[in-house]
Amino acid sequence: MEYLKAFIVGGIICVFGQILMDRTKLMPGRITVLFVVIGTLLTGFGLYQPIVNFGGAGATVPISGFGYALGKGVMKEVTKEGFVGIFTGGLKATAGGVTAAILFGFLSALLFSPKAKE
Amino acid sequence: MWKHLGEQTIRLESPPTILAASSTVGPKEGQGPLASYFDVILEDVLWGEDTWEKAETKILKETIQRVITKADLTTDQIQYIFAGDLLNQIVATSFAMREFKVPFFGLYGACSTMGESMALASIMIDGGYADYVVAATSSHFCSAEKQFRSPLQLGVQRSLTATWTVTGSGAVVLSKEGLGPYVTHITPGKVIDLGVKDSMNLGATMAPAAADTIINHLLDTNREPDYYDLIITGDLGVIGKQLVLEMAQEYHYDLSKNYTDCGVEIFDPTTQDTHAGGSGCACAAVTLTGYILKEMEKGTFEKVLFIPTGALLSPLSTQQGESVPGVAHAVAIETNLE
Amino acid sequence: MEKIQDKKQQYQQRVEEISPKVNLLASSAKAFFVGGLICTFGQIITNVIKNMGYSSDEAAMITSITLVFIGALLTGVDIYDNIGKYAGAGSLIPITGFANSIVSSAMEFKKEGYIFGLGAKIFTIAGPVLVYGLLASMVVGLYHYLIY
Numbered sequence: 390m391e392y393l394k395a396f397i398v399g400g401i402i403c404v405f406g407q408i409l410m411d412r413t414k415l416m417p418g419r420i421t422v423l424f425v426v427i428g429t430l431l432t433g434f435g436l437y438q439p440i441v442n443f444g445g446a447g448a449t450v451p452i453s454g455f456g457y458a459l460g461k462g463v464m465k466e467v468t469k470e471g472f473v474g475i476f477t478g479g480l481k482a483t484a485g486g487v488t489a490a491i492l493f494g495f496l497s498a499l500l501f502s503p504k505a506k507e
Numbered sequence: 508m509w510k511h512l513g514e515q516t517i518r519l520e521s522p523p524t525i526l527a528a529s530s531t532v533g534p535k536e537g538q539g540p541l542a543s544y545f546d547v548i549l550e551d552v553l554w555g556e557d558t559w560e561k562a563e564t565k566i567l568k569e570t571i572q573r574v575i576t577k578a579d580l581t582t583d584q585i586q587y588i589f590a591g592d593l594l595n596q597i598v599a600t601s602f603a604m605r606e607f608k609v610p611f612f613g614l615y616g617a618c619s620t621m622g623e624s625m626a627l628a629s630i631m632i633d634g635g636y637a638d639y640v641v642a643a644t645s646s647h648f649c650s651a652e653k654q655f656r657s658p659l660q661l662g663v664q665r666s667l668t669a670t671w672t673v674t675g676s677g678a679v680v681l682s683k684e685g686l687g688p689y690v691t692h693i694t695p696g697k698v699i700d701l702g703v704k705d706s707m708n709l710g711a712t713m714a715p716a717a718a719d720t721i722i723n724h725l726l727d728t729n730r731e732p733d734y735y736d737l738i739i740t741g742d743l744g745v746i747g748k749q750l751v752l753e754m755a756q757e758y759h760y761d762l763s764k765n766y767t768d769c770g771v772e773i774f775d776p777t778t779q780d781t782h783a784g785g786s787g788c789a790c791a792a793v794t795l796t797g798y799i800l801k802e803m804e805k806g807t808f809e810k811v812l813f814i815p816t817g818a819l820l821s822p823l824s825t826q827q828g829e830s831v832p833g834v835a836h837a838v839a840i841e842t843n844l845e
Numbered sequence: 846m847e848k849i850q851d852k853k854q855q856y857q858q859r860v861e862e863i864s865p866k867v868n869l870l871a872s873s874a875k876a877f878f879v880g881g882l883i884c885t886f887g888q889i890i891t892n893v894i895k896n897m898g899y900s901s902d903e904a905a906m907i908t909s910i911t912l913v914f915i916g917a918l919l920t921g922v923d924i925y926d927n928i929g930k931y932a933g934a935g936s937l938i939p940i941t942g943f944a945n946s947i948v949s950s951a952m953e954f955k956k957e958g959y960i961f962g963l964g965a966k967i968f969t970i971a972g973p974v975l976v977y978g979l980l981a982s983m984v985v986g987l988y989h990y991l992i993y
Contacts, residue, residue, distance in 0.1 A: 392885050399884025399939070400877035406934030407876035410664065411867045414705075417663065417937050418973060424938060425978040433985030446888035449905055450912065451880070451938045452974065458905070459978050463986040472990055479982030486940065487975065489910040490947045491967070493917035498951035498963050501921035503659040505533075505552040505649050558956045658953035660920050661970065662929015662936045662945050664872075667865040699849060701856040711860040719849045749863055750856075754849065 391445055398444025402451045421452050428456025433464065458482050510633075513727025516694040522844060523632040524685025526639070527578035528796035531570045533648065533674030536785075536793065539774045544797035545675075546573065552649060552674050559649035563592065563599040563674075567645035568606055570676040574641065574796075578680040585609050585680070586637035589624035592645045592788055593617060593672075594654060599645060609641075617817030618713075618742050619696070620644040621677060621792040622836030625813075626693040628681045629838075643678035646787030655706075655822055668708035670744045670770055670786035671779075677792025688803050692839035694724035698819065700832035706818075706825045710747025710770070710783055713816040713833035717743060718754035720814055720835040725760060728839075732762050736808040739799065740835065741791035741815030742770035744784035769794035769815075791815035799840075809842040872933055879928065879935030887912055887939075909940055916944030921952070946970035 402424075409420050428451075431437040437457050441448040448454055462482020466474030480487075512518050530545045537548030549566070556562040567590070575582055588607060591614035592599045604611045616623040624642035631637045649659060651672040657663055681690065699716040706712075717740045725732065732738060732755075743751060748768040755762045769791045770784035795813055802808050816835040825831065887908050894904040919925040925945045929936040936942050947967055954966040968975065 392888055395888035396881035396885045399887075400881030400935075403876045403880025403932075403935045403938045404873045406880075406938045407873045408869065410934055410937075411869050411872055418970060420934075421937065421942070422973045422977045425974050426981040429978055429981035429985055433988055444884075446891055446908065447881070447884040449908075450884040450887040450940055452940060452943055453938075455909075455940060455943065455974070456978055456981065458909075459982040460985045463982040464989045467986050467989045468993065475983050475986030475990060478986055479979045483978075485906045486909040486913055486943075489913045490917070490944055490971070493914050493944065494947040494951040494967055495963070497917050497921035497948045498955045498967075501923075501952055502955070503649070503949070503952050504923045506659060506926070653953055657970065658949035660923065660926050660945070660949035660952055662920075662926050662932075662942065662949075664930055664933040667867060701850070702853045703857060703860055708860070708864060711864065715849050715852075715856065722849075746860075746864055750859065753859070 394443060395445045395447035398440065398447030399450055402447070402453060424451065424453045425456040428453030429460045432457045432460025455483065455486065514723055515697070516692055516724055516727035517630065518692050519629055519633040519690060521633050521683065522689035522691045523629050523681040523683060525688050525690065525800065525840070526680045526682040526685050527574050528677070528679045528800045529570050529574035529577055530677045530793040530796040531566050531675050532789070532793050535779065536673055536675055536773060539779060541773055541794065541798050544801050545793060552647065559647055559653060560594060560599055563594070563645055563647035563650050564602045566647070567592070567599060567643060567676045568603040570645070570678045571603070571607070571641055571643050574678040574680055578682070580639060580680065582607055582609060585639050585641050587612065587628070587631055588641045588643065589614060589628045590643040591615050591620040591624065593651050599647070599650070616834060616836065617819055618646070618786055618788050618790065619815040619817030619834050619836050620788045621795065622741070622813065622815035622838055625679065625681070625690065625838050626695055626836055629690045629693060632681055632683050638683045640681050641678060642681060643676065644788040644792045645676035646672055646674065646789040648672045648674045651787060665782060666707035668705070668710065668746055668783050670709060670742060670783045671774060671781040672787035673773060673785045673790040673793065675789035675793045677789060677796040679796060687844070688800065688840050688842050689844055690838055691841050691844070692724070692728060694720055694727065694837035696720040696835040696837070698832045698834045700830055702830045704825065704830045706820055706831060708746065709786060709818040709831065710744035711750060712818050712831035713835065714743055714747040714750035715754065716833035717747070717814055717816045717835040718751045720837050721751070721755060721812070722758050722760060724812065724837045732760050732765065735765060735810045735812045737799070738762060738766045738812045739794070739814065740768045742784065742786035743768045743816055744770045744786065746783050772798065803840070803842055811840045813838045813840060875931055876933050876935035879932035880938055883939040883941055912940050913944040916941030917948045920945045920948040943971055943974060
């Protein structure tokens with residue numbers, strides 16, 4: 390059951406992105422920024438947590454979920470450390486994903502080269 | 508003798524002959540409808556080189572060497588080379604020129620470069636400044652994507668209006684003496700910008716310039732469209748072609764019987780997924796040196812108006828909110844002189 | 846007769862009219878399907894990790910790292926761009942798309958060297974997500990600090 394919820398919630402979030410891609414002049418780069426910022430802000434106002442509670446990975450895997458991690462992380466650090474938490478919370482929470490991206494990006498570039506398209 | 512016609516057209520008094528022509532294309536072009544016309548079809552777009560840019564240099568260099576040989580000439584008989592490409596600072600061309608030791612004019616007309624290079628080469632010969640001049644250009648899908656668009660492995664969905672940059676090179680040797688086909692008239696184009704900002708719809712950005720050049724050519728030479736067996740633009744694609752037809756119609760020129768576009772002809776959109784068609788400097792160049800000139804040899808066409816078109820954007824300009832200006836240079840080619 | 850240069854408005858309108866538009870229903874269906882699939886796969890990973898004894902938060906982090914790895918691998922072997930072509934937002938929006946943007950940039954610009962090519966340009970496409978995500982998190986942090 391929770392797999393179905395993840396499938397549906399994740400699918401719907403992606404469909405929003407597709408509508409923006411196909412019916413507005415927004416480029417993919419702007420759309421992903423929009424999603425992460427909206428995810429972060431909604432998390433700050435407590436509005437993204439219910440979506441996570443219902444959809445699980447369907448809410449955390451999309452890039453808005455990255456915003457959720459950022460928002461949650463910064464709120465946690467501010468509660469714990471006060472003002473300094475504003476600066477440390479976001480990066481602390483997403484450190485794993487970002488570092489992994491750099492590592493695998495570097496390794497992939499080391500091992501693979503871009504192929505011409507057919 | 509005054510060789511200027513009307514607003515912007517040049518009538519060549521001693522029309523140069525296109526002595527030889529050669530084309531090299533990548534595998535995708537070699538699977539398209541014009542495949543049988545190209546001299547060399549590459550198996551892969553790197554051609555043994557390390558980078559896309561070096562491959563493009565090699566493609567241009569080999570094509571120019573081949574066309575000089577086809578003309579039964581040696582490199583030291585060529586007085587000037589006019590060439591350019593899409594890359595920043597036209598590096599692919601400049602580096603290829605290291606091999607030739609021929610005085611070189613580097614050009615940037617984006618995808619209209621073949622028209623620009625042939626125009627200037629023709630003027631050199633008609634003016635009595637040279638006997639043999641090479642006009643050439645190249646483009647490469649991968650180097651163009653890397654510079655203007657996005658990394659090759661990025662998961663993008665291309666717009667339906669987007670065109671596919673042709674990988675290849677086309678070159679001609681123009682000579683003072685010869686038996687044709689002759690370059691008889693040149694109509695250099697003005698830069699026209701009707702405010703289209705969509706860099707994924709380049710056909711629409713260039714169509715006004717193409718229409719403007721075609722209309723002015725016809726007005727200057729006092730000709731009707733049906734004077735020509737073929738009027739062919741460089742890389743407007745399906746959408747740009749439609750727009751040119753409509754704009755010409757507004758000026759009471761009916762192009763519907765003999766007009767098409769190299770970008771429309773070079774790929775088959777139903778099997779090759781090329782959306783609006785082909786683009787890139789090589790699109791017009793290989794279509795001319797392959798398809799058009801070979802059909803002129805056979806007698807299918809006797810009078811051709813060749814109008815390569817260029818979109819004058821930079822990787823930064825669209826990010827800065829600029830629209831995309833276009834330019835188109837027309838070259839009139841005839842099998843026989845009047 | 847009016848010169849072509851003076852026909853801006855009319856021309857832009859005409860360009861809009863004749864430029865083909867994507868079938869939104871079809872593209873949305875594909876985005877829904879692939880995006881949903883990737884998220885479901887993420888859910889499976891999370892559950893497996895949790896069963897190994899990790900906490901919810903740790904499981905989420907490990908899931909992210911795993912999906913980033915998969916996105917990176919599929920990019921390296923020339924598969925992710927084909928998925929992207931088919932699925933559009935379905936492959937762009939999940940975190941695998943984030944990985945794809947980083948890896949594809951790293952691969953492409955490697956030719957310019959490891960420092961000034963790969964190193965400098967690896968975040969060409971993903972950079973804005975990090976910059977504006979972090980800035981948004983600071984807004985949230987400030988709000989949270991002032992309210993609580």
